[in-house]
Amino acid sequence: MKHLYTLFLVFTTSVAFAQLAPPAELEPYYSNVDFTSTGISLKNDLIDLTTDKHINFLSYSDVWEASKITDLDADNSNNIILLYGYSDTDNNVTTDRTRAKNANGGGVGDWNREHVYPKSRGNPNLGTSGPGSDAQMLRPSDVQRNGQRGNLVFANKSTGQFLNGESGSTNGGWYPGDEWKGDCARIIMYMYLHYGERCLPSNVGIGSNTSTPDDMIDLFLQWNAEDPVVEGGLEDVRNAYHANTSNEYAQGNRNPFIDNPYLATAIWGGPDAQNRWENLSIEDVSQNTIKMYPNPVNGNEVTILSNKDIIAEVYDILGKKVKVQSISSNQSKLNISGLSQGVYLVKLNSENGTETKRLIKQ
Template identity: 45%
Template sequence: MKRIINALFIIVAAGVFAQAGAPAAYYNGFNWNLTGNALKTALTTKITDTDVVDISYSDLWTILKFTDLNPQNSAQVLLMYGYENGTDGMAFNDRARDKNNDGGGAGQWNREHVYAQSVGTPDLGQSGPGADPHMLRPCDVTQNSARGNRKFASGSGNAGTTGQNWYPGDEWKGDVARIIMYMYLRYGDQCLPVNIGAGSTIASDSNMPQIFLQWNAEDPVSPFEDQRNTYIQVTAPASLRQGNRNPFIDNPVLATLIWGGPVAENRWPNLFLSTETRTLDEATAIYPNPAKENYVYVNASIDLETIEVININGQLVQRIARPTEVNDTYQIQNLTKGFYLVKLTANGQTTTKKLLVN
């Protein structure tokens, strides 16, 4: 969410701004040495185990009036996909509206499923994934209808259709990306990103469209997103407190560590070194590991010069010079079952990683 927001959210400041240097207490004990699918799986466990209150669809009318408060006017909520200050006479494009003007009529706001309910596998319904406050956002009724269940696709400027698809707007595209990635981790195959995002997918995960990694990197987290995240986890009344967090709001670089792609904002510099200062070992990961097929991926935020695969007998079975990368991801193919050492070289550094192919 690029738009500059001047107000500080005093009620959640202690919980939010501590994250500028290190993870919040929510993550105490988490293993931050993981990358790739291992990190994805561990975060899935974390956000699932801490999802302790079942939010009803009707509860969202109350919750959204707190999570989505306009930081410049506490009588209003911000509207997803909105971009105008309400002076042009066209209500559908308003960026904010009276928080109590909710309902189903023109000029009101209602509950937008950022991950469209009907494209879930199965349909998300109106409980569980269909009532998760991390995903539901206030939206003008007409704008919500215009978006419908269109897939998100690349664009620029304000929200609107792009061909048969939908661009959420420059202000909201990062919010959308982080919501979709959260839903994928939390609900798995029921909320595949490829069902709601258009365009090519990344090499390491055919379920993840590249556009979401791009938007996550281009549009940094705003205090508004932090406000939502903390309210849902800890600030809401106990009966409305879901208890979990969206990790990609806490630190967008987690998406980079899982899927590669453009390097996103790192909000925990005390934990994750920048790509310029990370060692080769820290900047690379092999997945899946163990592998079930005859190929694996190497994710690297540093351009690799060589990849060498050595079998258990010490024999060099593959050497790839100047390997081709796609979104910071390389592929090693034609592997037979066995144990290997994979030697990676870049910028005068060398690291060796263990690999098992089942």
């Protein structure tokens, strides 16, 4: 049985890395970064960039307003997306994936600001200003689910646990859910990049740093590879908003590991993560635009729009290929009637290359 994690999680044994060059729209932002370098040298360039571009320091109250803009549900602009959430249909408010955007507060049924890097695990405490009010790190979360996580460190789930992608307590820590583990890993990487020893990865995750040149741990490198960035998804929307200083609540800086998860591989080694800049050109993007919706999906069909013929390969969260379907440019339905509830990766292969999207079946 071939597992998808064999594609993502084979640890690099060579010092050779893929060439990195940001696409044209990101070149101005990254103009001072030497992408021919790797390891700590590349990390230092990204530290300088991330710090220098952070020109608007939001108050803790400002983050409420920023979140109502950056974390909107693409399918319902009256709602925001909740970190750690996984179901809107199980009649359990604490597991909700979406919530009315103005239902923020501190009561049952409200959403609040989750410190993905818990305040108390910073050295010193992150507080509610500076790193403690960094909107790249704070995410909306159900109040009770946020309380269940508390300041638990991140940990891998046990075998056979959370088979439908749920979040929850595990192995003395907290598993953020199949949909969110990559998001959380890239946030922790950003915090370490921006705030250094005040936000050590080893203080917030169960894993080893013996194979990395500093304090990065293998857990976050694994999650970054296993759960790639969804093209045009929530992480991209948040990043684009905060990079645009004309936006009222924009910080000015980006999370580089969202722009390209492979930057983590180039700095710290470990499993080969998604390289969003590999063989990318404006011509390729215009030639083959692929959209997939609705997502999450409650039914048995997903619409895939493409101007090229594609082959869709669907993998479950353990990496097992569970479906293959050819989809022509004039036939746009992917049949998922045989799939149970959970999180899947959909590889969309065309003559111009491969695009990977995350699919949630509720």
